[in-house]
Amino acid sequence: MIANSAGKGRVIFHIDMNCFYASVEAAYNPSLKGKPLAIAGNPEERKGIVVTSSYEARDKGVKTTMTIWQAKKNCPELIVMPPNFERYRAASKELFKILADITPNVQPVSIDEGYMDITDVNSELSPLEMAHRLQKRILEELDLPCSIGIAPNKFLAKMGSDMKKPLGITVLRKRELASTLWPLPIGEMYGVGEKTATKLIEKGIETIGDLATHNTYELKQLLGINGERLKNRANGIDNRQVDPEAVFEFKSIGSSQTLPFDTVDEQEVRKLLASLAESVERRMKRKNAAGQSIQIMIRYKNRKTITRSKKLYRYIDTKDEILYQAEELFHLHWNQEPIRLLGITVQDVEVKKNIAKQLDLFTYEEEAGKEKLYQAIEDLSEKYGNDVFKKLDTISQDEQPRTSFQKDFLDDYRK
Template identity: 65%
Template sequence: MSKGRIIFHVDMNSFYASVEMAYRPDLKGKPLAIAGDPEKRKGIVVTSSYEARAKGVKTTMPLWEAYEHCPDLIVMKPNFNRYREASQHIFSMLSEVTPFVQPVSIDEGYMDITEYTRGENPLEIAHSLQKRIMDELDLPCSIGIAPNKFLAKMASDMKKPLGITVLRKREIRNKLWPLPIGEMYGVGKKTEEKLRSINISTIGDLATRDPYHLKQLLGINGERLNSRANGIDDRPVDPDAVNEFKSIGNSNTLPFDTTDRKEIDQLLNQLAKKVSERMANKQVFSENIQLMIRYSDRKTITRSKQLNQLIDSSSDIFSIASRLFDEHWNEEPIRLLGITAQHLVLKEEVAQQLDLFNYEKEAEKEKLYQAMESIEEKYGKGTFIKHQDNPQPSVTTSFQKDFLNDYKKNKKN
């Protein structure tokens, strides 16, 4: 790996459970799960120790079912402050190795050490970092080493817990391509089904298919997955990624000034679809929708709605923009309308742990399991975004998103 970039993906192993074990060493070696209401034997498993996983306990499994698989399961409530504190220590250690550290959630992040090896072998740096995190925090992690982010992410998943895996481009044919297509980062159940329908069962099958045909099947994501399967990923490790608040917007001038609500709704719907399509191309969610109204006298106002959710569908965007219009239109003739999706978040970097603040409420409705499965099918394993029963989504900001915001603030200080 003397040429090109040297990227680490550091992934904490069974993070929440491991943090609890670090505070209570008597829990080590025992089946442990983190869930919401152990006393009432209700709730969902957020994460579990490897001992519990070996007995069939899985993330998102109802607690009663987890007990059936593992009667001696030890269950603890989540301790948010404890996890935040541990994560801050971890990323502080990463930042001592290189300034190019990009957190993507509370328990994982990328590092670019290309210019910061100081003559050391990358494997030695990885072993030293892994050992330091274990020695100082008593927390296990796996590290993937590769020339880009995608391969580093795949490498870190190849050996857990406490694994260190190097994945070079020249090795992808032997190490990466034989893996089942469902194990590829970014391929969820629905995408897997579509790929298998055209006889793509391994990552190698995907890598050797015509990108044009994949685009016909999956849109731009087909081309992207084909490139990744061939080891191509030019995304930089961006320390300022958590500071970025980009936007995607579209506006249109009406053919004539109007107060006709039907015409206004038609235009809002068209704009929402355009914004949603562009968001799909960029593979992003939004948590803020802005509406611009320009009247016949050229007076222009902008009003926005900060959401406690992440959205990307045209129906959701239209619904929010329409409500903003109802609240702020003065009933004067309209000349121009615009919709902008703001505070964008990459889908692949959406937090991979459950939204601990919400999952109990949803479990009571027995809708969470379906919602989580639906989202993971659409956007890939590890993604969790919560949907409500009604068509208007109302997802609260996740614990992971809060962590990234805290990280951003700490960097500025």
């Protein structure tokens, strides 16, 4: 058993929701339970790619990233639904509220997974008993299945939650890694992508155990510092803390969208860039942040994708500024070929309160003109407190995330 008493090491849970989008839809509409269900985009807008599917669909050959027509070929009775991110976000919020009932040491990492450090939780239950009770509560209250990994660190907890699905609970202990973790194919190791797996296999590293025992110098030659990091993880070494504040650490905010049709029409391109810039502005306002770099992504008809970025001399946060810089980059790097997808990302993002204003010749006059306003704000703040101009913490419908990959809503469960 992994101890959770003081001085006996950390106890980390990784909670991973099973087929989250499909499970949420089945919880919302019980008639979908037990049926092959796929969540996919609108095929009329060429986003007909399977995002996730129920286990019943997976058993019939439906896989993530498969096109809808391929999925239906494998499973003619497949039910296809468009994603409802508002519904998934609401379910995610309730999930993390349940986790936070047990400990404040909760770190969401995406809409459907997160870590908990239960080391200091005062409970008569063992960690395994706590995991069973938590899993049961999530199933009873939200009608959603999850798997839980229990381990002394985040990496092993994450690997554990992947081992038994659905509704699995797995304990990974360091002393048992040779029998539990090491026999797994290297491609199944968290943190090893397809390209990295290929490089490792070419060097004869076919299992996680092979990686754990391989020469560190050779791994660093092959993968850089990540080679040593991966070897440490394979040996059960991971000192990262469960950090509830990590949700606020974001260095980029972006938005992308596929066009309904491949196009070279500059008016259509400009219209989409304006929409993307507006979306990025909304999300930055919600985080009260600004960024100092801009990046565009262009995907062409043949699916070749390029990204181009530039560093700015000052921080930006408005639609007009974002659009101006994005258009400049676009026209500089577009090769006039038909475009399939466009994206805009503001990088080097910081919360405004952390940004020290550095006045220069371009902004001095503007700032000087606001001197009386600043003085008035200081006077009011001194009288009524620092939050006198704080905006209401509400979110308009337009500010809701359009995809699950946006992570700037993961602190909603605290509100």
